Structure formats: C-alpha cells, structure tokens
Amino acid sequence: MSKPLISVRGLTKKFGDFTAVDGIDFDVAKGESFGLLGPNGAGKSTTMRILAATSTRTSGTVEILDKDPELFGPLVRAHLGVVPQQDNLDGELTVTENLYIYGRYFGLSKKFIKGKIEELLEFAQLEEKRDVKVEALSGGMKRRLTIARGLVSEPDILLLDEPTTGLDPQARHILWDRLFRLKEQGVTLVLTTHFMDEAEQLCDRLVVMDNGAIMAEGSPSGLIKEYSSKEVLEVRFGSDRNKEVAPQLSQMCERMETLPDRVLMYTEDGEALLEQIMQAKLHPTTSLVRRSSLEDVFLRLTGRTLIE
Amino acid sequence: MNAGIDVPQIQRFGALYIASARLKSMSKWKTIIAAVDVGNPLFYLIAVGIGIGVLVEQGSGTSGTNGIKYIAFIAPALLANTAITGIMDETVFPTIEGFKWRKLFFAQNSTPITGRQIAIGVYLAALCRAIFSVTVYYILLLAFDVVNFGISVLLMPIAVLGGGAFGALMLFAAAKIEKEDQFFNILGRLVIMPMFLFSGTFFPLSSMPIYLQPIGWISPLWHATELGREAAFDYGISSTMVIVHLAFLITMLVTGLTLATRQFEKRLAK
Known part of the structure; x- marks a missing residue:
C-alpha cells in the first residue's frame, strides 16, 4: 500500500483547560473519501482546521503529503482545497470575481484561472x-460556489467541514451528487458531518468522534455490522407508556434503546419481532422496521443521538 | 496537481495579491469614496478659508501663525487628517470584516497566503486610498490658491506618512479587538476627535496650556502637521525637531505594522 496522504498520531488540541481534541490517530489514503462523524462540539472542526494547516496543535504529530502543516503551512496549503463550515465568500464581488481572486492567491496565471472558472x-x-x-x-x-472555489487550484485533498449543514433537502442532494462526482474523479475527500445519511452516502471510511476522541473506525457498513444488528424495530407507545412497557420489550430482543419519544429494538428480523410484540398484546401506536444506520452505531457507542 | 502553483512566488508577492483584491473591493465603492474625498476638502476650504479664516485674520492678522494665511496654516493639518481618516476607514473596517463579519481572512489564509501577508496587503491598499485622498485634496488646495505648486508637493508624502503611522496602529487595534461596537465609540469620540482638535491643527500647539500639549506630542497628526508646515512655508522649525518628527512617525509606523502582522498570524492560527 502506498504511503497515506494524511497521517495523524496522538493529535491533541487544548484551549486553556478545555481539551477539544484528545489524542486521535488516523490515516487517509490517496483517492479515499474519509469522514469524521460526530455531534456538534466533538472536535471535528478543530481537527479540520489543523489539517487545513491554519491552526496549531498542542501535541501529537500530523503529516500531510509528508510535511508537518505547522512548519510548512503555505507549502501544505498549496495542495489543499478548503470548504469551511461557514461560507466566507466575498459577498460584494460576483461569482466569477470570487473564483478569480481566490485563484490568484495560489499564484495561478490569469489564463489558467479563466479556463478553470x-x-x-x-x-x-x-x-x-x-x-x-x-x-x-x-x-x-x-x-456550491465555496466548493468550486476550493477546487480552483486542483487540490490533492479537498477538506469539507459540515458541507450540507443548513441546506434544504433538495440542495443537499444536489451537493451530494457534486461531491460524488469528485469522488469518482479520484479526488481525496475529508469531510466532517453530524448527519449519518451524509456519512453513509459519501464516506468510504470514517471515524466516529465524541468529546474529542475517536470511538470507532471503519467503513459505514462495517461499523453497522460491528456495532448494530441488521434491522431495527422502532415502536411508539406514547411518551408515558414507553417506559412502562420497556422491561417487557427488553426480554424480546438482543439490545434496546429507550428514547424519550420511541423505543429502538435491535434484531436480525424486525417483522418477526413486531409479530411477537403484537402477540404479547402490547399494541404500539406506531411501528417501523428499518435497516440499522450509523445513527444506531453512534447511539450504541455513546448512549446519545447525533442531533440533540 | 498540475495547476502550476508556485509557492516561492506567492511568498514574495502574496501581500500584493491581497492588496489588489482589497482595491477591487474598494472600487465597488468608488463613487462614494470620490464624493467623500472631493466633498470633504471643499466644505473645509469654503468654511475655513472664507468664513473662519477671515474672522481670525481680522482679529490678529497673521501674527499668530508666523505670517502665514490662516487657511494655509491649517492646510497641512487638513491634508494629514485626510490621510489619517482615509487610511483608518480602509484598515479598521476591512480588518473587522475579515476576522469577524465575513471572515474573508480565513478564506485567504486557507491558500498559501500567510497572516502576515494579509496584514501587509490590507495596509498597502489602505495606503493607496490615502494617497488618492491626499492627491485630490492637494489639487483642491492649488485650485483654491491656498498653496503654490512647487516645494509644497512635499505636503503629500508627509501627510501619507502621518496617515501611515496612525493606520499601522489601527490595523493592529482592529485585529486585536473582539467586540467592535465599543471600539468604534471610543475611537471616534475619544481618539479621532481630540486628536483633530488638539494637535496644533487650528492653532499652534504652544498656545495651549502645557498640560494639554502631550496630546499633540503623541499625535501623529501634530508631527505630520509640523513637518508639512516646515516643508511648505519654511515655518521655522529646527532641523533637530524635523528629525524628531520624522523619527516619531517612522517608529510608530514600524511598531504598528510589526504588532499588526503578529496579531494577524496569532488570531488566524487560533
């Protein structure tokens, strides 16, 4: 296997007493689409700013294209495309002016940028x-313009911090389609997200982060296989009764999570489990059988949901 | 990667890329900038030259101003003040915008451009604005027959130096502050206004009580004004004091710019 493009060991970042990133390790290979999945405040954006060679670390080592981003900031940044969480375009300038000016910051020729635009x-x-x-x-x-701007220098690695946060469902799907095309072209993508559907759509491999630490690592399907069952039965009995029937339900499946509004039952066969519940005359007000997702993995690992 | 990125070239010219981007943004406001830079001197030259100047000269002739016409006496100060306010507009607002309002600096810093280059680029563009404002003002001074064309052209670089010294400090201050609303109040009312009034602008600094004179001593406006008067009218300032004025302004400029570039790098790396 060729050397990874990004190699992170024991990365720690503290702000005063607060530890935002707590000794994490990971590698990203060329052409890979790698994700950092976790809730807000998990340390994903801080990690991204360090990978982007703009923020300093407290300890640990980071190598991007064989270079320490803290020592060779401009050299490393020459190979990166960065899409920050908050669009920082120049609102007073036009779409093409934004692309042009950004291209000039990479010292690219006018001719090259004009064609690229x-x-x-x-x-x-x-x-x-x-x-x-x-x-x-x-x-x-x-x-989309911020992403296009990040591509103006034909980067080796594209870093995307929460690429679809704040967008409506249709805009998200358009964006996913664009990012999927980049992935097909072999661009190495590193993205953070707190949407499990986004991570499942876009990532070949991901780490689940919580409180600055990595809880698990693997492919989306591998993580689901390892940390969850094949299917999930979601049943609702009304907020008061959920707790009441929980002890009875827990006898029927391998694992169960009682959330305020519903009960999640982990099983290999959701329909059969639902049948069993009906026979026990528990009568849920609604029920839904679905496949396990990364949300279930996160719940299993942290006891919390991704979006609270 | 085959886009042709030349990092050593960016390390040499990055500040100029930033400056040219700033000038492009400024050019979107060119009508307003031109109106301010022409309108402001016009108001002063009319109000002071025709109004207050006549009153002053009726009172004491030109004895209080070393024999110089009143409007000519205050012209170097007005010119330096124009450089100061021009450069302040183009350092303070873009810096707060760059760090806080629209975070443009973070976008620039995600390219090979460094914080230091961003600071210098913003500063250079602000200097361009000051040069423009001062040139317009100087042309109006000629048109109103306040100064004669000749050695008085020195008034322009002196004014820009005064503005540059103040602007360098403003660049640092704007990068340092986190809450800008109080900053604007303090800056406008407790820095700009007293500086304008007590820097020997409208009357020689020496005619003020001694306990008020230190305001002038630390004011770049006073140093630039004194230098300007000496250059344009042979005002009678000793060559030692000329050196003191120059040294003060250059020190302020270099210190301000050093602090500003450090603060830009520090804040971007957080």
Missing part, C-alpha cells in the same frame, strides 16, 4: 449566475 461554473451549476453578486445567491448556491 468555466469548468467550475459548470460543475457548480452556476453558469447563469456568473456575473451575479454572491450576496444574492441562495444558501445552496453559495455552498
């Missing part, structure tokens, strides 16, 4: 908005 406008589906001021764009368009 056409390619990126098409990729971001913003051809018709090329001369529109950025402040007039929708949230989804701004997000």
Whole structure:
C-alpha cells in the first residue's frame, strides 16, 4: 500500500483547560473519501482546521503529503482545497470575481484561472449566475460556489467541514451528487458531518468522534455490522407508556434503546419481532422496521443521538 | 496537481495579491469614496478659508501663525487628517470584516497566503486610498490658491506618512479587538476627535496650556502637521525637531505594522 496522504498520531488540541481534541490517530489514503462523524462540539472542526494547516496543535504529530502543516503551512496549503463550515465568500464581488481572486492567491496565471472558472461554473451549476453578486445567491448556491472555489487550484485533498449543514433537502442532494462526482474523479475527500445519511452516502471510511476522541473506525457498513444488528424495530407507545412497557420489550430482543419519544429494538428480523410484540398484546401506536444506520452505531457507542 | 502553483512566488508577492483584491473591493465603492474625498476638502476650504479664516485674520492678522494665511496654516493639518481618516476607514473596517463579519481572512489564509501577508496587503491598499485622498485634496488646495505648486508637493508624502503611522496602529487595534461596537465609540469620540482638535491643527500647539500639549506630542497628526508646515512655508522649525518628527512617525509606523502582522498570524492560527 502506498504511503497515506494524511497521517495523524496522538493529535491533541487544548484551549486553556478545555481539551477539544484528545489524542486521535488516523490515516487517509490517496483517492479515499474519509469522514469524521460526530455531534456538534466533538472536535471535528478543530481537527479540520489543523489539517487545513491554519491552526496549531498542542501535541501529537500530523503529516500531510509528508510535511508537518505547522512548519510548512503555505507549502501544505498549496495542495489543499478548503470548504469551511461557514461560507466566507466575498459577498460584494460576483461569482466569477470570487473564483478569480481566490485563484490568484495560489499564484495561478490569469489564463489558467479563466479556463478553470468555466469548468467550475459548470460543475457548480452556476453558469447563469456568473456575473451575479454572491450576496444574492441562495444558501445552496453559495455552498456550491465555496466548493468550486476550493477546487480552483486542483487540490490533492479537498477538506469539507459540515458541507450540507443548513441546506434544504433538495440542495443537499444536489451537493451530494457534486461531491460524488469528485469522488469518482479520484479526488481525496475529508469531510466532517453530524448527519449519518451524509456519512453513509459519501464516506468510504470514517471515524466516529465524541468529546474529542475517536470511538470507532471503519467503513459505514462495517461499523453497522460491528456495532448494530441488521434491522431495527422502532415502536411508539406514547411518551408515558414507553417506559412502562420497556422491561417487557427488553426480554424480546438482543439490545434496546429507550428514547424519550420511541423505543429502538435491535434484531436480525424486525417483522418477526413486531409479530411477537403484537402477540404479547402490547399494541404500539406506531411501528417501523428499518435497516440499522450509523445513527444506531453512534447511539450504541455513546448512549446519545447525533442531533440533540 | 498540475495547476502550476508556485509557492516561492506567492511568498514574495502574496501581500500584493491581497492588496489588489482589497482595491477591487474598494472600487465597488468608488463613487462614494470620490464624493467623500472631493466633498470633504471643499466644505473645509469654503468654511475655513472664507468664513473662519477671515474672522481670525481680522482679529490678529497673521501674527499668530508666523505670517502665514490662516487657511494655509491649517492646510497641512487638513491634508494629514485626510490621510489619517482615509487610511483608518480602509484598515479598521476591512480588518473587522475579515476576522469577524465575513471572515474573508480565513478564506485567504486557507491558500498559501500567510497572516502576515494579509496584514501587509490590507495596509498597502489602505495606503493607496490615502494617497488618492491626499492627491485630490492637494489639487483642491492649488485650485483654491491656498498653496503654490512647487516645494509644497512635499505636503503629500508627509501627510501619507502621518496617515501611515496612525493606520499601522489601527490595523493592529482592529485585529486585536473582539467586540467592535465599543471600539468604534471610543475611537471616534475619544481618539479621532481630540486628536483633530488638539494637535496644533487650528492653532499652534504652544498656545495651549502645557498640560494639554502631550496630546499633540503623541499625535501623529501634530508631527505630520509640523513637518508639512516646515516643508511648505519654511515655518521655522529646527532641523533637530524635523528629525524628531520624522523619527516619531517612522517608529510608530514600524511598531504598528510589526504588532499588526503578529496579531494577524496569532488570531488566524487560533
């Protein structure tokens, strides 16, 4: 196997007494799509800022393309495309002006950038908005432009911090489609997210983070297999009765989580389990059989849901 | 990667890339900037030259101003003050915007550009604005026959130096503060206003009580004004004092810029 593009060992970042990132290790290989999944405050964005060679670390080692980002910031950043959590486009400038100016920061020639802009406008589906001021764009368009901007220098690695947070479902799907294309082109993607569906869609491999530490690592399907059952039966009995029937339910399955609004029952065969509950005359008000997701993995690992 | 990124080139010219981006943003406001830079001197030259100046000269002739026409006496100060306010606008607002309002600096810093280059780029663009404002003002001074074309062109670089010294400190201050609303109140009312009034602008500093004179001593406006008067009218300042004025302004500029570049790097690396 070739050397990883990113190699992180014992990475720790403290802000005063608060430990934002607590000794994490991971590698990212060339062409891989790697995710950091965790709730807000898990230390994902802090890790990303360190990977982006803009923030310093308290201890540990980080190597990006064989270089320490803290010592060789500009050299490392020359190979990165960065899409921050909050769009930091220049709202007073137009779409193409934003792309052009950003390209100039990489010292790229006018000719190269002009050609690249056409390619990126098409990729971001913003051809018709090329001369529109950025402040007039929708949230989804701004997000696509920020991603396009990150690609202007043809980076080896694209870092995306919460790429679809704050977007409506349709805009999210358009964005996923764009990112999937990049993945197909062999661009190495590193992204953070607190949406398990996003992680499942986009990541070949991911780490689950909580309180600055890595709880588990693997492919989405591998993690589900390891930490959850094949199927999940979600039953609701009304908020008062959920707790009441819990002891009886727990006898029927391998594992169970009682959430305020519903009970999650982990099983290999959801329909059969539901049948069993009906026979016991427990009569849930609603029931749903679904496949296990990363949300269930997170719940298993931390006892909490991703979005609280 | 085949885009042709030349990191050593960026390390040499990065500040200029930032400056040119700032100038591009400024150019979106060119009508307003031009209106301010032409309108402001016009108001002063009319109000002071025709109004207050006549009153002063009726009172004491030109004895209080070393024989210089009143409007000419205050012209170097007005010019330096224009450089100061111009450069302040183009350092304070872009810096707070860059760090806080729209976080543009974080976008710039995610390229090979460094915090130091961002600070210097913003500063250079602000200097361009000051040069523009001062040039417009100088042309109006000529048009109003306040100064004669000649050695008085020195008023322009002196004014820009005064503005540059103050602007360097403002660049640092704007990068340092986290809560900008009080900052604007303090800056406008407790720094800019007293500096404008007590820097020997409208009357020689020596005519003020001694306990008020230190305001002038630490004011870049006073140093630039004194230098300007000497350059344009042979005001009678000793060559030692000329050196003191120059040294003060250069020290302030270098110190401000050093502090600012450090603060930019520190805040971006948080």
